Amino acid sequence: MPGLRRRTAQLADHLTLIAGALIMSLPVYSLFAATTHPSGSPMMPRLDPGAALLQNYGGFITSTAGFSGDVTVVAMLWNSFLLGFGFATLKVLTSLFAAYALVYFRIRFASAIFAVLLLTLMLPLESRFLPTYAVVADLGLVNTRTGLVLPLVASGLGTLFFRQFLLTVPDALLESARLDGAGGWKFFKDILLPLSIPTAAALFLVLFVNGWNQYLWPVIVTSEEATYTLVRGMQFFGRASLPGLMLAILAVIPPSLLVILFQRQVVKGLYDGSH
Numbered sequence: 001m002p003g004l005r006r007r008t009a010q011l012a013d014h015l016t017l018i019a020g021a022l023i024m025s026l027p028v029y030s031l032f033a034a035t036t037h038p039s040g041s042p043m044m045p046r047l048d049p050g051a052a053l054l055q056n057y058g059g060f061i062t063s064t065a066g067f068s069g070d071v072t073v074v075a076m077l078w079n080s081f082l083l084g085f086g087f088a089t090l091k092v093l094t095s096l097f098a099a100y101a102l103v104y105f106r107i108r109f110a111s112a113i114f115a116v117l118l119l120t121l122m123l124p125l126e127s128r129f130l131p132t133y134a135v136v137a138d139l140g141l142v143n144t145r146t147g148l149v150l151p152l153v154a155s156g157l158g159t160l161f162f163r164q165f166l167l168t169v170p171d172a173l174l175e176s177a178r179l180d181g182a183g184g185w186k187f188f189k190d191i192l193l194p195l196s197i198p199t200a201a202a203l204f205l206v207l208f209v210n211g212w213n214q215y216l217w218p219v220i221v222t223s224e225e226a227t228y229t230l231v232r233g234m235q236f237f238g239r240a241s242l243p244g245l246m247l248a249i250l251a252v253i254p255p256s257l258l259v260i261l262f263q264r265q266v267v268k269g270l271y272d273g274s275h
Contacts, residue, residue: 028252035246060246065236070225073250079145080212080230081254086149087211088204095158095203096196100188102159103166104174114163117156125152126216133220143224152217158203165199166192202266209255 030045035057037050065071098117102110132151133142141147169192177187218232225233230251237243259266 031245032249039242060243066225068225071233071236076228076230076233082145083148083229084208084212087152088207090153091158091207092200092204096162098159099162099166117159120156129220143222143227147221161203205258205266212255
């Protein structure tokens with residue numbers, strides 16, 4: 001009897017989760033189904049898939065837009081990938097090195113430095129865009145991919161995650177490394193870095209999605225159409241038109257696939273990093 005009750009409760013939990021997932025994914029699917037119908041069909045959410053999927057998306061990916069014709073779907077996808085990947089990679093690396101220095105090096109005022117880093121979490125990212133743009137303009141990085149990625153890297157969120165994780169690493173590992181004659185870099189490369197991979201992977205995925213979906217900063221720092229990201233270029237494709245719906249679907253697919261494929265690693269990394 002207790003076993004039957006437990007299985008019934010598990011079945012109810014799974015049915016609830018499946019129902020919730022279907023309800024949340026239904027709007028995206030309905031928009032995708034609308035983009036598979038011929039261009040003359042009414043642009044409205046629908047559940048029946050059409051037969052014009054390859055025709056619509058094939059023609060859309062090779063199309064151009066904008067005043068100069070430099071706005072292409074492939075170029076916008078590439079710029080969005082560079083923004084998300086570069087932002088996430090640089091932020092993970094700088095955060096890991098900063099946390100390593102704060103935890104394992106005898107730095108004066110380390111607690112005060114960490115507190116200053118945490119202050120960046122108190123300010124919304126958008127509140128720093130105008131002064132950041134002034135610095136980027138002085139460095140000549142406006143309308144460049146470097147200027148698109150680099151200013152977003154500075155933040156204390158990643159340092160907080162890695163610092164909390166490194167504090168859980170047993171001191172015996174450091175003592176063993178010292179007895180073996182390992183220096184600071186070897187200890188970091190051979191011991192701490194492999195242990196930090198789950199936390200780094202989880203943080204990378206969250207930051208990639210955040211960078212991919214950035215809108216305001218690309219609007220501020222890019223005016224040349226060749227540097228537009230996918231979210232930035234949506235203005236050239238009407239929201240209620242077939243190209244606009246297809247662009248919205250393409251903007252959702254990459255981060256959604258990453259989250260679906262690596263959700264177990266994300267949960268494990270965030271859980272390990274919080275203990």
